[in-house]
Amino acid sequence: MEKILMKGNEAISEAAIQAGCKYFFGYPITPQNEIPAYMSKHMPKAGGTYLQAESEVAAINMVYGAAGSGARVMTSSSSPGISLKQEGISYIAGAQLPCVIVNIQRSGPGLGGILPSQADYFQAVKGGGHGDYQLFVYAPATVQEAVSLTMEAFDVADMYRMPVMILGDGILGQMMEPVDFTPPKKRELPEKDWATTGNDGSRDNNVINSLYIQAGPLYQRTLDLYAKYEEIKKNETRYGLYNTENAEIILTAYGSSARICKSVIDSLKEEGIEVGMIRPITVWPFPYDIYDEYASMDHIKRFLTVEMSMGQMIEDVKLGVNGKKPVEFFGRTGGKVPTVKEIKEKVMEMIQEVRA
Amino acid sequence: MEKILMKGNEAISEAAIQAGCKYFFGYPITPQNEIPAYMSKHMPKAGGTYLQAESEVAAINMVYGAAGSGARVMTSSSSPGISLKQEGISYIAGAQLPCVIVNIQRSGPGLGGILPSQADYFQAVKGGGHGDYQLFVYAPATVQEAVSLTMEAFDVADMYRMPVMILGDGILGQMMEPVDFTPPKKRELPEKDWATTGNDGSRDNNVINSLYIQAGPLYQRTLDLYAKYEEIKKNETRYGLYNTENAEIILTAYGSSARICKSVIDSLKEEGIEVGMIRPITVWPFPYDIYDEYASMDHIKRFLTVEMSMGQMIEDVKLGVNGKKPVEFFGRTGGKVPTVKEIKEKVMEMIQEVRA
């Protein structure tokens, strides 16, 4: 398939359209505005609907409505806008509806700045909203991966009836790379017999709801939800390994940070130093097992988590490593991006300590 | 000081007024409605202002405004309402403003039910909003503790210029217990020379803001924030220990769940079985060190985290224990409350495995 050069935000948009997304509801915020711009132009041509809502709160509730009717629907925003959507996201998760939510992270907290960040990791994977629920979260590191995972996100959402987040950042959103739109491997998707598509009287009414008057049914709903989550952990956890065979130190990073870590590893390799990387592609479900596995290897001495935050994914890394090896942190935040040089220095310090 | 019998929600309200709270902005939701009801009645008498806003989003932004003027201000809500406030909370944290936020948790996700729950733990301590920030979170287990911690919350908020959450649940909110309103130990509080109280020209303007155009200052602001958080971890971390000296198993629970665990421990003690409890009083800062300390003791074989959720605080417990001992989970959620009998059975299973 021919490759074309596209900006991350536009590539995500086109991927959504090709995946059959028919509704897009949003509200503008930098650095994701290319997504609504692209959608407003191309959705009508694809027989879909683009609508700029009154606010992020309105937008996520429109997603709720459209998802309830069984349509493929997406919203996108950046950090503060995603915070405004937390109530709606919890409702969609509770009502077990499929949708795709894109967060092109900017730096926070508050209005923060429009520069890239990875400081919404906790919000994405620990549940920014209330109650027991999970988002499925893909963390693409390249524009091509953003395309593939966005397409797959719609399938995963439909398969498990849950909201799927694409967790990107301003670098990924603004960067241009060549991409193709090869569709993901075909999955057997369940029929949407739960959707509220109108009832001609031949069946009982479908009801989309997240309200429970009694504790029993709500507890059962939650158990069902978590049984599904267990199944997902088994089937959908995804990560990448890079130069891990002989590594003394395992770097770990996702998204744009992983690109930088790759350069660090290549650069150190030229100097004869073996450092590897575990790169979570799904940050929920998080690939705890691979950390446990590598933590148990003798040649691995330490782990270094690299994030554009003050340290968030490091908690999941520690939970995976579970005390078997030390886990250290290197981060830049507030719009600062960690440099290859800085990370190399940090790694070299660790190497020296380890070898001492 | 004389004790009076009060409902948790009303006691929290009265404690706020006695602590000098002058503004309350909210929006109704069960099971915390006694708080706005009490405030609407008593705030005007205390020379304060009660206002029901258009929505939770409006309410938290009014808190932002009032906090910026240096006034003591509070909002309260329950789970879905707290989700709606996430953007505002992140702004307040980013702008480094003091305020008190009460979450009387109901069961979720979505509308869920009005029965009690502890499923907003992640939201409270991992940052439900976007960006690098923390809430200070108290988790009272009795109405008296709710009173004392609410009063202290206003001092802590002013001392560190940050939002403080009272993380309660429907049981605590609805339960009646005798309380007194002894003020907390007097702290040396900094002057609010940053507040926007009007400027007669004798100084530069004070500006309340969370927007940064450049990465450098935003990074520095975030480093300052986290330096403050380190200081708080050192000075303000609080927990309770119960019957831990000879315990084989350490239960761990906060809030209403800790009350039930206490009954479990007492009941097992009568049967000659020694089980103890670590009860976090601050869930952020989380008392990781005490877990590390107990995990290192030989007589402690295992940990059991008890929550009204599908398992959230357990991650912090594991991070504290760091692989030194197994950490297990017992939970009920969706409005179900774990019973003494159920927990005892679970503990007895663990005891048998440990002794085997």
Add this chain to the structure above:
Amino acid sequence: MEKILMKGNEAISEAAIQAGCKYFFGYPITPQNEIPAYMSKHMPKAGGTYLQAESEVAAINMVYGAAGSGARVMTSSSSPGISLKQEGISYIAGAQLPCVIVNIQRSGPGLGGILPSQADYFQAVKGGGHGDYQLFVYAPATVQEAVSLTMEAFDVADMYRMPVMILGDGILGQMMEPVDFTPPKKRELPEKDWATTGNDGSRDNNVINSLYIQAGPLYQRTLDLYAKYEEIKKNETRYGLYNTENAEIILTAYGSSARICKSVIDSLKEEGIEVGMIRPITVWPFPYDIYDEYASMDHIKRFLTVEMSMGQMIEDVKLGVNGKKPVEFFGRTGGKVPTVKEIKEKVMEMIQEVRA
């Protein structure tokens, strides 16, 4: 064309679809809920979009957006909801955009009641919003007329680039009558070369705006608007006459009230008393001239305005009659509908005075 039996609200909806309406934005309120219900079901089949907005304010601004793109768009509501739309309506009028707004009046002020009313006449014709502008307002008296005028409304809106209101009431909306959907007489409609449909660079950008920095251009815009209004008054003013030739008294009423007045006239005719009716079909432009004409006839002694209000259209009637004959009022409001018997009694009193 075959006639089918339909409820007024549904007939208006179907008429809109047949007239090429492609977007419907609304928010529920009794007694017009059959309109959004019908639209939600039938719009998608017609290749259109139905969307329930966050509020009436959001809905009218979505109408503004869709109208700006040149699409045929409609909203409907009932009295309180129409009040919420006043800012948006003024914007649409100022930006000279075509759209159709249905008001199925309920009784007010405030929440009032869900029973029928004609108390929004002033709001509809004198400009409920701010600034110098007019709505074009049709006041249908039968379901068939509602159908025909709704279809025509889209043409009129496009022809003059202005919002057109269908001013109905709960009786008209809920009543079933046989209707056909014969399209209106074909008009030569101008091309929508002003619409913001995307610009491939081959022309200047189209801009939809109601903001003017300088007084000159805003004054000119307003003069243009009122030049257009003069043209409309000349070409589009419409009314019905009933039994006016030998009448001593002229009744005047619009919408449902006109149906009752017709019964009054028929009943009095059987008793040998000649009473006629002028029925405005467009309440803006108001048919002032026909009142002037009849007020100048010797056999006409008095006018009686019948409204489901405390007296609103009577001002326009008086402006038309201009002192030439007395104008009296009979009204019921608050959900009360004037009865044939009541009106006959009022007319008989007038007859006796006139003949005395």
Add this chain to the structure above:
Amino acid sequence: MEKILMKGNEAISEAAIQAGCKYFFGYPITPQNEIPAYMSKHMPKAGGTYLQAESEVAAINMVYGAAGSGARVMTSSSSPGISLKQEGISYIAGAQLPCVIVNIQRSGPGLGGILPSQADYFQAVKGGGHGDYQLFVYAPATVQEAVSLTMEAFDVADMYRMPVMILGDGILGQMMEPVDFTPPKKRELPEKDWATTGNDGSRDNNVINSLYIQAGPLYQRTLDLYAKYEEIKKNETRYGLYNTENAEIILTAYGSSARICKSVIDSLKEEGIEVGMIRPITVWPFPYDIYDEYASMDHIKRFLTVEMSMGQMIEDVKLGVNGKKPVEFFGRTGGKVPTVKEIKEKVMEMIQEVRA
């Protein structure tokens, strides 16, 4: 009493505070921003509350709430903001609550411009909201009159339990003139025994409501409302006369336009031409009777209505004159202010026709 030099907007604000206004809810819009600015600064000092709401819709509903508790409350805005408040205004009128609403008109429709205008006359006096109701509307022409009428507005509101509007414009709001704050003549005001101030059980609950399930009570409420309006028309109608004794032509204008007309009259008098003015001070109740009286005088040949609009008050003038004399119009709008020269030319044309 000593006079001080104040801007119209600030003088209105200070008058409100001196009249005992304790709550101000608003949302910013030019050209009335000096009012919220003044209120935010001075309200707290006066033991009152200033709050900037989420929107105009929120602000008017807060006014509704505060008015229901019996407090003196005010909001202010400019044209588009007043349109957004129409639903709330209708609710307040329906619930028979006292409050003061300031409209410092800008030019419309739509966003229009920030320059002065009188194009919201219809909205103010014919009911911009839905249903049968009236606002009491004062139209001050000087800053001193704005002060006096604002103070009186709070009394009138309390006396008749209805919303009172101060209808100003950008000229009045921005102009500086010397004012004193002499309180209005003391009125015997009824006790607010209907207010929802909390109930200790010694009386039935007070209920503030505008919803009626049945037509009967709603009709009766409306009849009561209009009986009150009749009483007001009798007691509160106010106007000014200027040089009317020997006038051939009667100019009529309110607010800023009346100031210009006064210059026209003075200038013509110097040239020996006698022209007078009727200046409505209350535009609702409108002083119809004085127009009827003057229209019946032989020396009066014609009326000329001067407005900063395309012609709105002229309808009320015509209703007063009722065909006895011709009524002509001179207007400028869109931010254009009619000049003395322009109006003189128009008057001279009329004089020539009349004398011909």
